[in-house]
Amino acid sequence: MMDRLSDAMSGAAGRMLSGFDSALSALLASWTSAQRLYNLEGAAPVSDLMVERFSVVDTISEPFQLQLHTLCVHNRTPLQALLGQRITLLSTLADGSRHRRSGLVFEARDAGADGGLVRHQLLIQPWLALLGHTRNSRVWQDKTIVQILDDVLGADAYKAHAAWQWGETDAEGNTEDLAAFVAQGLNGGVRAYCVQYRESDLAFLQRLLAEEGLGWRVEEADDAPSGHRIVFFADSARWPENTTSRSALGGAGIRFHRGSAAEEQDAIQSFGGWRQLTPAASAVLQWDYQAKRAIAAESPTAYDYTSESMRDMAPWLQQYEPIGATADTGTCSSAELQHRATCRQQAHEARHKTWLGRSTVRSLRAGEHFGLTQSTLDALSELQSAADREFCVRSVHALGVNNLPKELSKRLMQQPASDPFAELDGEPASTLSESLEHDPALSRKAAELGYANRFEALRRLIPWRPLPPTTRTALGAQTAIVVGPGGATSPNGADELYTDALGRIRVQFHWQSAPGADARPDNRSSCWVRVAQRWAGAGMGWQHIPRIGQEVLLDFIEGDIERPIVLGSLYNGRGEAGLPPTPGGAAAEADTSAYKSSHNHGPSAQGNLVGGGSGGHSPAWHGGAPGPAGKDAAAQNNTAALSGFKSKEFGGEGFNQLVFDDTPGELRVQLATTQHATQLNLGHLIHQADNHRGHYRGRGFELRTDAYGAVRATNGLLITTFGTREADPAGDNAPGMALLKQAATLADTFSKAAKTHQTTALASAIGAMRANQSSLADQLAPMKALHQSVSGMVSAASLEQAITDASNKATQASDGKLPHTTDPIVAITAKAGLATVAGQDIQVASGEVISWQAGQDIHLGSGQQMRVHTGQSIGILAGAVQAGQGAKGTGLTLIAGKGPVQMQAQADQAEVAAKNLVNIQTANAHIDWAAAKKITLTTSGGAQIVLSGEGITVQCPGKITVKAASKSFVGGAKEDYVLPVMPKDDISWVNLEGRYEDAWNTAWPLDGLKVDINGSTVAKSVTVDMTQEIA
CATH class of the missing domain: 3.55.50.10 (Baseplate protein-like domains)
Known part of the structure; x- marks a missing residue:
């Protein structure tokens, strides 16, 4: 706007310049640069400008603001040509030397015209102020x-x-x-x-x-591009000494003296101290979350707080500042933290006492020190060292007025209203400059002497530090992309995770990847960022590590942009099918054709249309296809009822998932992995292919895998089809206890019957190795011991008491007791029936007793052969019930439908006895009786026939009657008969058992085992195979 108005008024300025009288021209011609108090140095158009007056605000660690009011006798200078120009203000000192202040033009504005002169206002600042015009x-x-x-x-x-x-x-x-x-x-x-x-x-x-x-600070430098x-x-004590302090009076410092144009050097006119209350201590703390400890440091004040009024106040005047976490900012020691606390306290103490002064020292600028001489401080010289009279300048606020010729100055003052641009005067470039110009005392002194300033200083012995900055504030949460090594936003094959031991990740904020972003390698990602988990503890918790390319949501601890934390992951992109985005809210039809190809075992429409591989993409489950699924149906029977989580195989297509299906009336849970199609399905069983809810498969639960499966229970396992009430305990096996008690009673009954009938009793009822003893209980036979195991009752009061009850085999039921097996057994109880079917073999083995019992019948059938082998006796008892209706069909039937029936007693005698008739018959052949020594036929009446190798002896107490059609007695004859050969070696059966001392009591193999009995080696090795040979 200024440029446009400047161009518009250029004609008027030219007419005013043409009216400039010859007297004013003569005045300007005689006012040479050597006579001026202030001059400007710079290339055109700066060289055309003359200083009318100026104001400067110069503060340490701040860009100074030099506002120049200039005059020009030429046509109005284009403002655009002034911006960015190097300009130097030259101030003539008392000794005739020139003091320089260089800078760049940051603002230029027209300030009107007076007579034939054109005025400009310029804002000059150091080149560092350019940094304030950027944002990164x-x-x-x-x-x-x-x-x-x-x-x-x-x-x-x-x-x-x-x-x-x-x-x-x-x-x-x-x-x-x-x-x-x-x-x-x-x-x-x-x-x-x-x-x-x-x-x-x-x-x-x-x-x-x-x-x-x-x-x-700013320092003049001739070799610098901008002159400084x-x-x-x-260390502020190293600031250079002020020019006037160093050169005037032989380097003795700056005088405390009145200000006058007649004085030989500039002086300080007023100087005094100003104290303010500052903290008595600065404390800082940093938390190390890796070591789980806080590191703190405190720096007390160096000032005297012993006065009565301050003594009570000092403990409360402490500044305490937590400064983040060491794992975020790097390591931190106590000494390093102490350095930070010391700097904080030094910043406060640099402002505890401020020296305020007014002077006419034209060379005074912030960032220099001077010595004060001839002041009232000299009276205290016995109490203070010379160093106490040296001061560092913290800030200078100054006004300068050039020594214009009187006639020119008078003419400018007489025509203030003639400025056609007065209405454009707005807010000054600096409110501080405005305050200086309205400082009456300063303005009067500057008008009188051409220069005046006010300044702030501190003793040179006291370090100057900047005050602690305000915390970097992040404006809310941000999103970012998870990156890998080198800032990669896409995974490299199976390397989808880039994390450290704490589960931290690196991310790339969107402003780091924008076009034109800083291309430095360390600007391609963040630091290691912690990921907030729903639960985290010592070696436990919920762990989800976002993967490379996913988009995440981050917040910042205490709003500090340098302390990010990941809150969670975000979906981005858009899935296949559904309603596409439309510009301006225009209507569009949803494209559901992609849903047609899904079926029970194959998904569809699971891709991502937007994202290019960088992001969480679209969700696995959605409600975009709610209609009934079927052939050629553009729906997937999913009303957005699926929730849970789904992972993905690194570098592959496999996944693991936990799905909660809340479809009304069809509640379902699935825990599944694509590895060998392993799944646990609970509730309403259906087929599921990602978002596709397929056909009904049943109700209940299904545990399935295409690989190996195992069920392990260290203290026992109960499998039952008997239902329980909701109030019943989990281990309730009352039906199993009743059925096992019936089995024990049946075994005991038949064992007693076997004893009565003089056959082998049942070991399950009387004891296996010894009477009334088993591996489960020292005082109970196997069946009763097993019944005791399933009848255990343990305390519900505490786990320790329950373990004690189980080890004590407690079975007494009472209030406060819960059913629990007393031994690690597997109990299978079927309400209707139990089917065990194998396509090939079924192996049943036991270290002690196998007992098969049925309340009615047991049927054993074999398609080919049945072999029953025993190390001791085989007892077969049939008809062990009283005669009557239930005894019909009793007895023992041994029939070979094909092939011979062979019975042998290879080591002892064989007996055949019957209460009544013994009937031996052959339908089509003969009966052979053979013995190695003799055959004896005897009746209870005393009759006897003995067949031996010496002959046949017939005897009886009465007569012998021989009836035959003919009788023939001839000479002797002999016929040999092949008798069976019986094994001669005795086999001694030894019960061997060995177990590892591990948590599972694992049996160890017997191969290669040396066996000693009573100190004598009976076997050097044991080979365990189907024939149980001992070599």
Whole structure:
């Protein structure tokens, strides 16, 4: 707007210039630069300008503001030509030397015209103020503040003007080691993660310097592009001495003296102290969440708080500042934290006592020190050292008025209303400048002497530090993309996870990947960021690590942009089918054709149409296809009733999932993995293929796998088809107890019957190895011991008491008791029936007793052969019931439908006895009786026939009657008969059992075992096979 008005008024300015009288021309011709108090130096059009007056605000670690009011006798200078120009204000000192203040033109405005003169207002600032006209978002990692700010200041935008120096250089040429000072800070001065977010480069620079306790000042430098350089410092005592203090009076300092144009040098007219209450201590704390400890440090004040009024107040005047977590910012030691606390306290103490002054010292500027002489402080010289009279200038507010010729000055003052641009005067470039110009005392002094200032200073012995900066504030949560090594946003094959031991991830904020973003490698990702879990504890909790390419939501602890934390993952993109996005809310038809190809065992429409591989994509389950599923139906029978979670195989298509199906009347839970199609399905069983809800499969539960399965229970396992009431305990097996008691009673009954009939009793009823003993109980036979095991009752009061009851085999039922097996047994109880079917073999083995019992019948059938082998006896008892209706069909029937029937007693005698008739018959052949020695036929009456190798002997107590059609007695004859050969070797059966001492009491094999009995080796090895041979 100023440029347009300037061009519009150029004609009027020209007419005013043509009216300039010859007397004024003569005045300007005689007012040479050598006679002027203030001059400007610079290239055209700066060289055409003359100083009318100026105001300057110069504060340490702030860009100074020099507002120039200039005059020009030429046509109005285009404002655009002035912006960015280098300009130097030259101030003539008392000794005739020139003091320089260089800068760049940041603002230019027309200030009207007086007679033939054109006025401009210029705002001059150091080149560092250019940084305030930017705004950036970027990241640095594992860099020091020197490296970070070198990156910032070395940007192409500043190269034409930038010049800076790290560390003050003293009069002897020694430069302070700023890197060593920084290294005393947190993490050895290395910033693990440093973020500039929506900050100007200047605000970012100011914040980092304040955090480290560093400052900066402006120093004139002829070799610098803009005539000055920025000097960063840690030790304010190294500031250079002011020109006037160094050169005037032989270097004795600046006098405390009245101000007058007749004085030989500039002086300080007023000087006094101002104290304010500051903290008595600064404390800082950092939390180390990896070591789970807090590190704290405190720096007390160096001032005297012993007065009665302050003594009670001091303990309360403490500034306490938590400064984040060490794992986020790097490691931190107590010494490093103490350095931070000391810098904080020094910043407060630098403001505890401020020296306020007014002077006419035209060379005075912030960032210099001076010595004060001939002041009232000299009266205290016996109490204070010379160093106490040296002061560092913290800020200077100054006004300067050029020594215009009287006639020109009078003419300008007489024509204020002639300025055609007076109505354009708005808010000054700086409110501080405005306050200076309305300081009556300062204005009068400047008008009288041509220059006046007011300044703030502190003793040189007291370190100057910037005040702690305000916390970097993030404006709410942000989203970002999870990245891998090098900032990769897409996984490399199966490497989909990039994390550390704490489950932290790296992300890339969207402002890091935007076009034109800083291309440095460490700006491609964040630091390691913790992921918030629903539950986290020592080696336990809920763990979900977002994968490379997924989009996540982050918030920032205490709103600090440098302390991000991942809150969760986000879906992005759009799934196949459904309603596409339309511009301006235009109507569109949903495309559901992709849903048609899904079926019980194959999904469809599971792809992602947007995202390009970077993001969480669309959800696995949705409600976009709610209609009934069927052939050619564009629906998947899913009304958005599925919830749960689903993972994905690294680099593959497999997945694991837990699905909760809340479809009304069809509640279902599925825990599944695609590895060998292993699933646990509960409730309403259906087929499911991702979002497709398929056909009905049944109700209840299904545990299935295409691989191997195992069910293990260390203390016992109950499988039953008997239902229970909701109030019944989980281990209730009352039906099993009743059935097992019936079995025990049946076994006992038949065992007694076997004893009565003089056959082998049942070991399950009388004991296996010894009477009334079993492996389960020392005082009970196997069946009764098993019944005791399933009848256990344990305390419900505590786990410890329950374990004690189980080990004591407690079976007494009472209030406060719960059913529980007393031994690790497997109990299978079937209400209707139990079917065990195998396509090939069924192996049943026991270390002690196998008992098969039935209340009615047991049928054993074999398609080919049946073999019954025993190490001792086989007892077969039939008809062990009383005669009567229930005894019909009793007895023992042994029939070979094909082939012979062979019975042998290979080691002892064989007996055949019957209460009544013994009937031996052959239907088609003969009966052979053979014996190695003799055959004897005897009746209870005494008759006997003996057949032996010596002959046949017939005897009886009565007569012998022989009836035959003919009788023939001939000479002797002999016929040999082949008798069976019986095994001669005795087989001794030894019950061997060995077990490992492990949690499962695992049996160990007997192969290669040496067997000793009573000290004698009976076997050097044992080979366990189907024939049970011992070699």
